Amino acid sequence: MAHHNIVIPTKDRLFNLGEFSLRTTGNKITAVILAVGLILTIIRFTQGIGSVSNLSDTQPWGMWIGFDLLCGVCLAAGGYFTTVACYVMGMKHFHSAVRPAVTTAFLGYGFVVVALLYDLGHPLRLPYMFFFPGTTSVLFEVGLCVATYVTVLFMEFSVAPCEWLAAKFPFLLKWRKLVNATNILLTIFGVTLSTLHQSSLGALYLIAPAKLHPLWYSPFIPMFFFVSSMIAGGSMVIFEGMFAHKGVHHYMDATHMKEADEIVFSFAKAESFIMFAYFMIKLIDMLVQANLPYLFSGYGFWWLVEMFGFVLFPALVYAKGARTRDISKCRFAAVVAVAGIVLNRFNVSMIAFNYALPSSERYVPSIWEICISMFVVTMIVTAYRFIVYHMPVLYEHPDFKGAH
Amino acid sequence: MNRRKFLTILGSAGVASALSTARVANASGGTTTWPYYENSYGVLHDTTRCIGCRRCEEGCNKVNGLPKPKKPFSDLSVTETRRRTSAYEWTVVNKYEVNGKPVFRKQQCFHCNDPACASACFAKCFQKQPDGSVTYDGSQCVGCRYCMIACPFYAPGFEYDKAWDPLVQKCTFCEPRMKEGKLPGCIEACPIDALTFGRRSDLIKIARARMHENPGKYADYIYGEWDAGGTAWMVLAPSPEAAAASGHEFADLGLDTHLGNRPIGELTYGALSAVPMIVAFWPVLFGGAYAMTKRREAMHKAEQEAVAREAGEDVAAAVAAAVRKIEETQGRSAADTARAAMADALKAREAACAHAGEDK
Numbered sequence: 001m002a003h004h005n006i007v008i009p010t011k012d013r014l015f016n017l018g019e020f021s022l023r024t025t026g027n028k029i030t031a032v033i034l035a036v037g038l039i040l041t042i043i044r045f046t047q048g049i050g051s052v053s054n055l056s057d058t059q060p061w062g063m064w065i066g067f068d069l070l071c072g073v074c075l076a077a078g079g080y081f082t083t084v085a086c087y088v089m090g091m092k093h094f095h096s097a098v099r100p101a102v103t104t105a106f107l108g109y110g111f112v113v114v115a116l117l118y119d120l121g122h123p124l125r126l127p128y129m130f131f132f133p134g135t136t137s138v139l140f141e142v143g144l145c146v147a148t149y150v151t152v153l154f155m156e157f158s159v160a161p162c163e164w165l166a167a168k169f170p171f172l173l174k175w176r177k178l179v180n181a182t183n184i185l186l187t188i189f190g191v192t193l194s195t196l197h198q199s200s201l202g203a204l205y206l207i208a209p210a211k212l213h214p215l216w217y218s219p220f221i222p223m224f225f226f227v228s229s230m231i232a233g234g235s236m237v238i239f240e241g242m243f244a245h246k247g248v249h250h251y252m253d254a255t256h257m258k259e260a261d262e263i264v265f266s267f268a269k270a271e272s273f274i275m276f277a278y279f280m281i282k283l284i285d286m287l288v289q290a291n292l293p294y295l296f297s298g299y300g301f302w303w304l305v306e307m308f309g310f311v312l313f314p315a316l317v318y319a320k321g322a323r324t325r326d327i328s329k330c331r332f333a334a335v336v337a338v339a340g341i342v343l344n345r346f347n348v349s350m351i352a353f354n355y356a357l358p359s360s361e362r363y364v365p366s367i368w369e370i371c372i373s374m375f376v377v378t379m380i381v382t383a384y385r386f387i388v389y390h391m392p393v394l395y396e397h398p399d400f401k402g403a404h
Numbered sequence: 405m406n407r408r409k410f411l412t413i414l415g416s417a418g419v420a421s422a423l424s425t426a427r428v429a430n431a432s433g434g435t436t437t438w439p440y441y442e443n444s445y446g447v448l449h450d451t452t453r454c455i456g457c458r459r460c461e462e463g464c465n466k467v468n469g470l471p472k473p474k475k476p477f478s479d480l481s482v483t484e485t486r487r488r489t490s491a492y493e494w495t496v497v498n499k500y501e502v503n504g505k506p507v508f509r510k511q512q513c514f515h516c517n518d519p520a521c522a523s524a525c526f527a528k529c530f531q532k533q534p535d536g537s538v539t540y541d542g543s544q545c546v547g548c549r550y551c552m553i554a555c556p557f558y559a560p561g562f563e564y565d566k567a568w569d570p571l572v573q574k575c576t577f578c579e580p581r582m583k584e585g586k587l588p589g590c591i592e593a594c595p596i597d598a599l600t601f602g603r604r605s606d607l608i609k610i611a612r613a614r615m616h617e618n619p620g621k622y623a624d625y626i627y628g629e630w631d632a633g634g635t636a637w638m639v640l641a642p643s644p645e646a647a648a649a650s651g652h653e654f655a656d657l658g659l660d661t662h663l664g665n666r667p668i669g670e671l672t673y674g675a676l677s678a679v680p681m682i683v684a685f686w687p688v689l690f691g692g693a694y695a696m697t698k699r700r701e702a703m704h705k706a707e708q709e710a711v712a713r714e715a716g717e718d719v720a721a722a723v724a725a726a727v728r729k730i731e732e733t734q735g736r737s738a739a740d741t742a743r744a745a746m747a748d749a750l751k752a753r754e755a756a757c758a759h760a761g762e763d764k
Contacts, residue, residue, distance in 0.1 A: 055562075088693050089693065121545070121562065128544050131544075192690075206671045210660050
């Protein structure tokens with residue numbers, strides 16, 4: 001009964017691509033962005049990085065690292081956050097959130113790698129880090145962890161395509177069984193790798209004490225990046241759920257819808273605690289590093305905007321929303337929290353980076369860099385839609401009901 | 405609840421202890437020169453002698469076969485603007501103002517004793533050579549540009565305009581020429597001995613001797629002797645005129661005086677050393693949490709079953725008593741009917757309970 005309007009692909013009709021050819025505004029915008037992105041991709045790879053970006057010798061990392069890599073990885077933290085809550089901590093009522101979270105995490109990480117190829121001078125040499133391992137480099141650790149974690153996420157996610165294709169290719173059931181059997185191992189491996197590379201993304205900037213503004217530079221920046229990835233993890237589950245309920249509502253089964261609100265409230269409560277903690281450790285760090293005088297400058301004001309407007313404020317709204325069981329408040333807080341994470345990563349990678357240089361040498365992303373970032377996001381959304389239209393992510397497959 | 409709370413505390417303590425090692429290491433002073441690199445070469449750049457003629461730029465351009473610049477090297481007006489090294493200009497001379505007088509400073513890779521770029525490179529492209537140069541092997545460069553983030557001197561440049569083989573480029577200390585026994589191009593081109601080439605240890609003695617022989621001429625500091633763990637290229641600045649301006653000469657020359665005396669790469673070693681700790685601790689911690697969750701679930705289930713069994717036994721006893729009473733008062737057939745009816749009712753109730761339980 002719950003599946004009455006969900007199109008479940010069958011053995012003879014594996015594909016359900018009709019949704020993409022509907023003449024909706026969303027599809028039209030998607031088509032335009034993908035077309036522009038494709039043209040920019042050709043320009044980027046035939047004319048060089050300089051032809052589409054404002055990257056310079058003083059600002060070698062810009063939009064593509066600041067948004068696509070730092071935000072991409074952080075906002076995909078929902079994967080480890082949800083799997084740990086459900087499988088390790090035994091919060092079984094989060095179960096219907098696990099597959100959407102793992103799916104978005106896998107897509108997020110997968111496309112981080114894709115976006116990275118635009119930024120690298122020699123994209124095809126990416127595997128060189130395994131042949132010439134620079135073990136003193138934080139970037140080596142990030143690369144190793146992300147590569148391993150993408151594999152773990154692929155395994156966790158692979159259950160969904162297996163269930164989709166099992167009717168036609170029954171051998172996939174063996175793989176599915178193996179993944180299900182090793183589920184808890186994958187989860188614990190995943191959280192270990194996530195802890196490492198989420199914090200290491202912050203540690204990347206430890207090597208630039210003279211370039212990053214003291215309000216953002218801290219020997220504890222790895223910890224800030226890790227704690228804020230937890231904020232991003234929970235908030236993104238709420239944030240994505242919000243859009244999923246708008247766009248792909250008709251692919252959700254009764255269990256998913258019934259559990260959805262409870263998941264929002266539980267995550268909102270957890271997030272309010274984590275964000276309070278994050279606010280406090282940032283505050284204490286600012287004080288112990290004697291950065292108080294910097295607060296009375298332009299950057300100080302900006303730091304206060306970030307801390308009060310995008311950390312403390314959403315923390316309070318989360319607390320209120322979870323307490324009064326107000327779903328729209330929780331969703332609003334999630335939007336602000338996600339914006340706050342993006343703002344923090346932008347501050348570290350671009351706005352407060354090279355703060356001492358004259359404004360003529362500062363970096364502003366070019367319109368084409370932003371277009372390529374939008375292109376990547378659109379590719380993620382499109383891939384997500386493809387997966388949701390075909391695979392049991394928002395619903396349980398009738399052949400595998402209660403089997404996981 | 406207590407168990408979970410304990411775990412939370414344990415977890416945060418783990419993170420804190422792991423990351424507290426990430427403190428800035430500044431306890432012990434001194435440069436980090438590899439013992440067998442003691443005789444490495446360096447260059448002393450005396451800014452009190454430099455006249456900003458740009459011959460070094462020209463010499464560098466010529467010996468390294470770099471593309472010709474738009475403005476000729478004879479145009480000295482370019483030193484007025486704030487230029488930096490790039491992929492095609494490995495050295496630049498800029499004009500600064502110290503004590504209200506123009507002072508020229510040559511800029512290039514400082515060839516650190518323990519270079520940040522080499523520490524940051526994840527494909528091992530950079531190497532500190534025994535001759536003092538920091539060399540770069542582009543054949544294994546991925547083009548990530550983390551070396552450029554890491555370099556505190558903003559030295560390396562990237563070939564953003566190239567599509568096919570864009571590489572990081574910087575001053576090589578003319579390592580190929582040094583191997584042939586020749587001087588670096590810029591030093592050969594310098595007409596007035598503003599650049600002194602020699603063994604690093606000798607250069608420090610020479611610098612001190614110049615300060616001693618010319619009282620009041622130099623600021624009492626050799627930039628690069630200790631900065632960022634020591635560099636092969638070192639800079640002398642003119643002395644401050646007023647005591648109040650003291651300490652600003654190097655900042656006025658556009659040099660960062662807050663780099664500290666440890667290699668920049670060491671700033672990341674604390675965070676990196678936390679990696680094995682997390683790899684060791686996290687699986688134990690989360691595995692333990694998982695085991696506790698499992699055990700709690702099992703205990704909860706057993707408890708529920710015990711309660712259900714007890715309740716079932718109670719109901720069975722009550723039913724038996726009731727049926728016995730009916731049998732006594734109304735006879736056997738009435739008792740059978742009553743027993744069957746009660747059994748049916750219980751079964752129906754159990755089924756309903758089980759269904760409700762499934763939903764949860």
